[in-house]
Amino acid sequence: MNQAATNSASNVLTKIVDTKAAHIAALKIRFPEAKLTPKVSDRSLFDALKAPNAGFIFECKKASPSKGLIREHFDVEAIADIYHHYAAGISVLTDEQFFQGDMDYIPKVRARVKQPILCKDFFVDSYQVKLAAHQGADAILLMLSVLNDEQYRTLATEAEKYNLDMLTEVSNEAELKRAIDLNAAIIGINNRNLRDLSTDLGTTQELAPHIPADRVVISESGIYNQAQVRRLSPLVDGFLVGSSLMAEADLDLACRTLTLGHNKVCGLTCSDDILAVAKAGAVYAGLIFYPKSPRSVSREQAQTLVKQHRETGPNIKFVGVFVNEEPKAIAETAKDLDLFAVQLHGSESEYEIEQVRQALKELACPAVIWKAVAVDADKAQQTIQVPANVDRVLFDSKSKQTGEIQFGGTGIAFNWQQSLPNKPASMLAGGLSPELASSASKQGFYGLDFNSGLESAPGVKDHTKINAAFSALREY
Structure with a gap:
């Protein structure tokens, strides 16, 4: 990728984070913090992924900055009805501005499945954690490319109040070391370079062997077929897959093909x-x-x-x-x-x-x-x-x-x-x-x-x- 494209991709992540405060302010009008009644989760993403055989977190994602609109006819309940046959956990994109997500997708999905629900967003504020628990999430995404250690600990402390698991995302060796030092229980290795948006499954192959055995390891991004799953499964406990499934017209057939x-x-x-x-x-x-x-x-x-x-x-x-x-x-x-x-x-x-x-x-x-x-x-x-x-x-x-x-x-x-x-x-x-x-x-x-x-x-x-x-x- 040329330098201009790299800068543009890097700017996407920066722009998402920079505009998050305004988005949170809008959420606080829609969901006043004083009226939130966060629920204590009774579904463990950690336990679901620790079960025998590789587990899949399948994602409800309408769009993304790198691909634009992925699934034009986006029926989150119909998607959940298919995913529940195959997934260990279900990820729900809630970022509105860049992924066309919605916080109201979480209770809709939760009502139709028994799997733990991962709220996938750019978490930078404790209010977001509280809101995720209010909506019925069982886990949240914490990105070390976005958070420093102090911010991470603050959000983790809030998540622990509601028994929320945390998928801690890393994309390089420095972030992995931080995740281990922060005692992250579920570590997601993002194969997508967040600076230039390219994907490389070698990132999982490079980082996974350095993760302690008591952690759950997830490979994220760039997973499109069973051959890739087979190749990486000895190194990880599971896979987070979104775009490749959402792009398929026949979602059930796509899930069968990917998993089997x-x-x-x-x-x-x-x-x-x-x-x-x-x-x-x-x-x-x-x-x-x-x-x-x-x-x-x-x-x-x-x-x-x-x-x-x-x-x-x-x-x-x-x-x-x-x-x-x-x-x-x-x-x-x-x-x-x-x-x-x-x-x-x-x-x-x-x-x-x-x-x-x-x-x-x-x-x-x-x-x-x-x-x-x-x-x-x-x-x-x-x-x-x-x-x-x-x-x-x-x-x-x-x-x-x-x-x-x-x-x-x-x-x-x-x-x-x-x-x-x-x-x-x-x-x-x-x-x-x-x-x-x-x-x-x-x-x-x-x-x-x-x-x-x-x-x-x-x-x-x-x-x-x-x-x-x-x-x-x-x-x-």
Whole structure:
């Protein structure tokens, strides 16, 4: 970033702090201090984040100085209704001038969730702390880039009166040392440089190892995907995520993707199973259009299943699975069902893949093309070739262990440690079960594709196994 931009970004923080006194004066007219009845918090953000596995603080944020308007249709209650399924705590932006926040968002969110509420603002005055407690907050943000030690202690003393937790934010080594010396229990490492507004996840990697083990450590800003979460989770207790979620039209799907990854359950044959996998956290639902499969559905059956789910269930992206099918038939099915992707699970060549792409184009169907690539589960290592003209590759097991050569639906896992091309962009399939889910999720693939490992019989999904598998995916 050039010097002019750096100065401009630095001026934003200075301007926010400099104008805070006038904003507080306006708040005192709206919420007279003498009439405040601050509540003692009974929800602990510290305890929520200390629970096993990484915790997420998801943020209700309409706008920001760096991004402008983030979420045009901002319904804080609808946002809370989604967040409560996934978050350990919920952050509510209350700064009005720069973030289009509102103190009245806090009681609205608190009434709809059981999680602790973090009041996110630029705290510089004890009145703000008292007001946050009055509105029902359980925690406040204290930024060491804004406060000196004396100011921090004054605000901390006020917060302790109401049992409010304090998320103490640091962005460099000097601020971290101060936070530790100030005995901050929850330390948030802001990956955003508040002087030039750039983000660098290396800030968390640099600072987190120096924080005492008895503190809760949160990584803030710049968290956009599961790969980043996996990378940083050994170093921290949780993540604060706002802008990346608020920018997504489908917030529930975005929460699933961030917390669990891009996972698919294939071979779905009934509405109840589709609903179960969506609620468990799957992003993709696989429908098999191959008559020889015990999990096959007809186009008419699929139309009924897709229609029923889209009318009543959480959004999920439908993927159609085809084996050496005519390109025109694939494209027509994809168009009729508005499939997100067509998965080619036969011996399709690059030429045949291109024919499928052309057929989709002729029908103006936006479905992307996935290609299943066979990996021999009977060999420890092999050279794998993948087609260059697909949008995503899915590695699946083939095996002779059942007598005949079988590709897909084997229930057998191949050797994940072998060298495979472009793992971070590829799906992993083959014998995945609740018992293998956690270890499979650590192999660096884009997502996992479950099928027979979640069944009680071919085509009949076991909801207990579904929930167990997706619970295992949160073990980080």
